[in-house]
Amino acid sequence: xxxxxxALTGGIGAGKSTVARMLxxxxxxxxxxxxxxxxxxxxxxxxxxxxxxxxxxxxGDDLIAPDGTLDRARTADRVFSDPDARAAYNAxxxxxxxxxxxDAIETLRTxxxxxxxxxxxxxxxxxxxxxxxxxxxxxxxxxxxxxxxxRLVSGRxxxxxxxxxxxxxxxxxxxxxxxxxxxxxxxxxxxDTARSVTELWSRLHxxxx
Ligand SMILES: CC(C)(COP(=O)(O)OP(=O)(O)OC[C@H]1O[C@@H](n2cnc3c(N)ncnc32)[C@H](O)[C@@H]1O)[C@@H](O)C(=O)NCCC(=O)NCCS
Ligand SMILES: Nc1ncnc2c1ncn2[C@@H]1O[C@H](COP(=O)(O)OP(=O)(O)OP(=O)(O)O)[C@@H](O)[C@H]1O
Numbered sequence: 462x463x464x465x466x467x468a469l470t471g472g473i474g475a476g477k478s479t480v481a482r483m484l485x486x487x488x489x490x491x492x493x494x495x496x497x498x499x500x501x502x503x504x505x506x507x508x509x510x511x512x513x514x515x516x517x518x519x520x521g522d523d524l525i526a527p528d529g530t531l532d533r534a535r536t537a538d539r540v541f542s543d544p545d546a547r548a549a550y551n552a553x554x555x556x557x558x559x560x561x562x563x564d565a566i567e568t569l570r571t572x573x574x575x576x577x578x579x580x581x582x583x584x585x586x587x588x589x590x591x592x593x594x595x596x597x598x599x600x601x602x603x604x605x606x607x608x609x610x611x612r613l614v615s616g617r618x619x620x621x622x623x624x625x626x627x628x629x630x631x632x633x634x635x636x637x638x639x640x641x642x643x644x645x646x647x648x649x650x651x652x653d654t655a656r657s658v659t660e661l662w663s664r665l666h667x668x669x670x
Pocket of ligand 2: 474649650
């Protein structure tokens with residue numbers, strides 16, 4: 462079977478990373494959009510510096526920390542409280558992120574042209590239609606917004622305001638479910654989630670493509 466590229470999307474705090482880990486435990490390889498989004502603003506890299514300069518030109522130098530890295534907390538405050546700022550920020554960062562993703566897919570394909578690659582990508586719906594790659598299966602990981610907010614506050618130390626700002630920034634689940642082939646609900650406990658991942662893994666091995 463050729464390489465199958467799976468989108469793993471879902472609302473913040475629903476459990477994408479948990480599901481991704483369960484898939485990699487079963488042998489999938491992973492591309493993490495959040496991690497690539499950190500790399501594209503790495504000041505140690507020429508392209509990263511160019512992205513940081515574009516952010517500073519649009520938003521001001523106060524988003525750049527004294528050591529030249531992105532001040533992530535300040536950036537989050539700006540972009541998660543203001544949809545126009547978020548769109549402007551995404552317009553700067555997302556082209557670099559897309560390029561990094563194409564490179565990552567190619568690198569994995571060159572290393573091994575079969576198996577499952579999971580692409581953990583929180584913002585899939587915002588970009589659908591303009592992506593320079595195609596998925597064999599789109600999976601969205603979903604739990605009720607209140608459950609996700611509780612997890613972000615108790616598990617990740619977010620304040621309730623920060624948790625809700627991000628949940629709201631991502632829109633509701635309707636758009637994600639509309640583009641998904643599989644909706645993996647994680648309102649239950651981790652054992653329930655593990656069972657759903659086992660089913661998904663079987664399905665991935667019965668999909669040709
Ligand atoms: C705004 C930034 C600096 C905040 O950094 P921070 O370290 O606090 O958060 P982190 O990057 O770990 O993201 C955590 C979660 O926030 C959500 N999130 C991140 N960026 C966005 C965004 N632009 N819009 C909506 N939700 C987002 C995602 O669910 C993500 O998993 C950072 O998230 C960023 O650079 N975002 C833009 C790049 C992007 O779109 N990333 C998502 C990958 S698809
Ligand atoms: N049934 C469950 N399935 C998955 N995760 C769960 C479940 N119950 C509790 N959790 C917890 O929810 C938290 C959020 O999970 P995770 O970090 O995987 O979310 P995420 O969707 O990747 O978030 P982000 O969008 O920030 O990357 C974790 O602490 C995880 O252990």
